[in-house]
Amino acid sequence: MSRPGWPPSKREAGEGSVTAFLGLGSNLGDRKRWLEEALRKLAGLPSTQAVRTSSVYETEPxxxxxxxxxxxxVVEVRTGLSPEELLDGALAVERALGRVRAVRWGPRTIDVDLLWMDGQERSTDRLILPHPRLVERAFVLVPLAELEPDLIVHGRSVGAWLSRLPEDARDGEVRRVGGPMLPERAGPSGLDEPIHVEHEDGGPA
Structure with missing residues (x-):
């Protein structure tokens, strides 16, 4: 169903904007192209500027x-959107790129997770911030630590959370296969009317 009041005004990210980190993943088809398309669409969201990305990592399911x-x-953005608006945009990117939620934690063309947003915490049926499994997943912690190892999540730095994971999870399951992939200039997202899509269990993926 359409979310009333979307899209927000097309103001630029600037005064009043905050930093957020989103995790992108793909394991179907041309995986790199899906990441590039998702990044382009995220960078074109209203009031949002893509700042930088981590390197590209190949990871175990x-x-x-x-x-x-x-x-x-992992992509860092500056945005004037609320957490809920940014979530709606992320879900709309998934939908536009053919994401089908048939099996929880199953294969997908694209996955876009809102991981962390400066000064924002949520614990609702729609959104939990920081992401509830951020500190458990090497495929999130490794690229996030590349960008901001000192970022504090649940009382510890990202680097400290990463060091607590088993060594085989850090080194055996996550392999750097390419450098950062932020485009020089992002165009419009092409998302005229992002749609709110519920997760299978009603909560975060």
Whole structure:
């Protein structure tokens, strides 16, 4: 269903904007192209500027469902959107790129997770911030630590959370396969009317 009041005004990210980090992943088809398309669309959201990305990492699937390996990146944005508006934009990017929520933690063309947003915490059916499994996942912590190792999440730095993971999870499951992929200039997202899509369990993916 359409979300009333979307899209927000097309103001530029500037005064009043905050930093947010989003995790992107793909393990179907041309994985790098899906990441590039998702990044372009995120950078074109209203009041949002893509600042930089981590390197590209190839990672083992998480969640126990047999499936191909993923490519993952973390992107830093500056945005004037609220957490809920940014979530709506992220879900709309997934929908535009053919994400089908048939199996929880199953394969997907694209996955876009809102990981952390400066000064914002949420604990609702729609959104939990910081992301509830951020500190458990090497495929998130490794690229996020590349960008901001001193970022504090749940009382510890990202680097400290990463050091607490088993060594094989850090080094065996996550392999750097490419450099940062932020485009020089992002165009409009092409998302005229982002749609709110509920997760299968009503909560975060």
């Amino acid at each position: 998480w969640g126990g469902v047999p499936q191909p390996q993923y490519l993952n990146v």
